Amino acid sequence: VYGLIKNIPHFFLLSYLTAELCIRCIYDSIYIPFKKKTSIWISPIVQSDESEFAKYYVTKLFRRNTQSIPITSCQILNTNPDNLDDHVHEADLQNKMNQSRVKKFFDSIYQSDDDFRFTTIATCTYTVAIVFLYYLACTFVFLYLSRTTGHISYLKFYIETTFDIDLGVFSLNLEIIVSVIFTVIIYGCQLFIGMQNYKRHKLQLYRGIYVDVPSIINFKPSSIASNSVHYSGFLVGYLAWGFVICFHLILLITIAIKIVWLQIRHIEIILTIVVPVLVIYFLKMLSMRSAGKFLFIQQLDDKLNLKSRKTYALFIYFSFFADCFLGIASCIIRLIKATFLNVVFMARLDWSFLGRPLEKFDLGFAA
Template sequence: METTSETVTETCQAPYERSFYYILSLSIIVTALLSLLQKRKRLWPGRFDGRPGIIYPVNLLDDRRNRLAYAAAFVLASTGPVTELTLEILFGESGSSNPFVRVAYRILKVLMYSLYYYPLFAAVTMKSIVTFAIGMAYSFILLGLDIADIFSCNKDREDLTYEFLFELPVLICLLYLAAIFSYKFVKAIMKTVRTRKLEIKVEEQAFDEYQLRHLRMLLLSGRRLQEMSVVEDTDDSIGRLGRIKQILRRFYRPRQGFKYSTRLISTMVVSITAVYIILLMLILIWQYLFGPILELSELFSAHTMYVLEVCWKLSLAIGFLIFVFTIPLILQGYRENMLSVFKGDHSLVAAVAENTSFSITPAMRVVSASRYAGFQVAYAVFGFLIHFTVLFAITGFMSLAILNPDILKSIASWAWPVLLIGLAITLVQYLLARFVFLQDRGRVFALDNRRLFHNCSFFAFLYNIYLGFFSSLMRLFKGVFFGALLFPRLDHSVLPRAVERFDPGFRAYVGFLQLENAHTHPVLVSFCRLLLLSRQVDDKEVTKGEGPINATTEDAQGASKSTGHDRCRSLPRNRWFLAFTLIRNPGLQQLRHSRDRRPRPRDEDFDIDQIVIEGIGSTMS
């Protein structure tokens, strides 16, 4: 931060800036030490006890745990680059005059910010007492530097207030991470004392809770699901808290068995933080830039300047509220699209379907998915700026029109005859179509009085050309309006369906959906994990010698008999499961083969009763 006096210009360097490269060096050393504590799995696992290994900061694909901790860390890592980039755009370039050098410096600076906060992500991912201690110490160090940065350089009261508001998201995230790491560090100490075992590894669960709930809801009948929703709505309607929940559910309704990914939650939190920073910057721009310039130019009176300032701040507030209410719509749209894709229904997002004109290579799908988070943050910021600009133009024009009634009179004198004639022509056409040209006063879509209809169509041809000019303006206005309104939402393309492949934001969203569907489908993941668990159980039984291989002859014979008996008992049960599966999934009936292994014709109906009869016969036998 720089403070300028009349005689001497001094540069005040905050503690954060002075210690940046020291903390960066410390983070690189900590990252290297953590890699020494992780073992390799494939490349020379026998050398140096398999160390060092490759660590990763965050699993953005299929890990749904610690989402808020990751989101807080992403806020810390993205606040610096977003602030610096915004300041450079608003107040000009700094550093070298060569554009290639400036771009290379920005890329290097982003890499330094990523390495700067890398230990925080690794501490969340590598769950052990050592990593929790590192994360706790790192969080408290950054928190102390941030607090010292706020009160440095002898700021006055107003500058101190704005500095605190700018650093508020960073302070909240650092406090949250410090509390989380402290809690987990104490919990890890207690666990280490009980088990007397210290390990550094990434914990993996056999099943996630949301996946089990999703599978349970798939197996429940529609009537049972309806009863559960009725009971849930009844419970929420009791008490004052239930009324608040009902009001909130008008904007967003949660669903059991679904959990948003870490990538999406982190993206939404970073988007809100970035828009919040831009909001504060725009307030300062009016206070220290636009306001003084307009006052010196003497284009407006003091009263008009006050009105424009109110319009500026009101537009910022309304634009920020619009963005805040857009967040649950983005989440709800993603959830509906994801659940539909899980079912194989591509009606909401037809581009996700295979073999379409939108289909792209697997490599580009991965690239598009990796772009989604960054694109969403950037589109959210630009969408907020577009909303603010449009709102300020509207409110400013209306305010100036109210202060100067002559503007409204001139616009009304030109516009009202055009609007009146257009409405009259449209009303006459509607009345003729309903009461003259359609049968039964418009209740039946069948023409009547065709000769009169042909005459009216002839005379209306030229009138409709006249109306078409104004309709084209309305179409352009509506396209701009809804395009600006939906600009922050990547789940809706601002281009028509035929050319939506040229929308880079929507393309990134489609790639994100395709990657999520391919690697996080609850049924597919649960099925694969069941296979892995069953294989692990079989390997353990063979290793312990519990099978018929290491048993005596009598035990082997008894085991074989019991195995055959269990197999006979499980056969009817498996047939019942097969019948239930085919009844609930009619699409699988066409893929079913007969006993002679010959494929069944696709147009032949599958006899589901035959399976039930076979199951009953096997049960009775």
């Protein structure tokens, strides 16, 4: 059963390739020659002027969202042929407004566009990444549920002997399944968001917009050619190792929550020290945010204008000493947030771990 579930994408893709190759072989080898022989006396279809096709597609490509206007069949019949593309566009907008919630949900994940096509490399790369994500999920569930019994027994024995408690029936099956589900959701969303950003960034490059994508002048032509070779390998590799790291990180968090839930005395002593520091830190951040919103800033068309500079200077003075004492908590929280975000965004080559000045040192982003 496990092998069948794990290999479902492989069977599906092999079936698709077999059917596609058979259809293309029959179509190209039999149908096309037969069609050419039987249609020799049929007059060729006169195609429209190429300028008309160019005008239609350019108009469709650079069209912006306009207000949708309902169109009736009588209006379409009385419309000039030159304005037919405008009515088709307005009809598409009307259909988008009337589409079902399921269609809107899938459009929120990815919305197809007739004016954009993914390259063959990008299509194959994301297909392999999605299939590999499914394969990793099945593999981790099977391996950790079937081959970690000895490790779980050792962990149970260690906790019981160290803290002198009786755990009774101790199992991590639920934690393993929850960790795999959360990891698949996180990295599945990252893949689909990466596909959307790939499309958006490529359209921006076509228009010469370098807001999210660094300008080409920041890279040498030789480095662009050499770095782009690693795109497919880095995407799948970062996905695989990021999945491994994220899974174990979530698993450790769930195990820690389960151990804390056991109300062990040593854990409670540690929490009595850590929790007050975190509470004071968050209260301090909340007070500063509230003061900045209600005491310092004047609401003048969202412009930065201080009400009282003396009060602001006093808050800076007291905040200096508070930040010095609570700096260790801020450093730890900053390190945890950076580590967590880097793990979550590991599969996103369009998002650099480094800032804008240093993003050229990120090999994945450069690819």
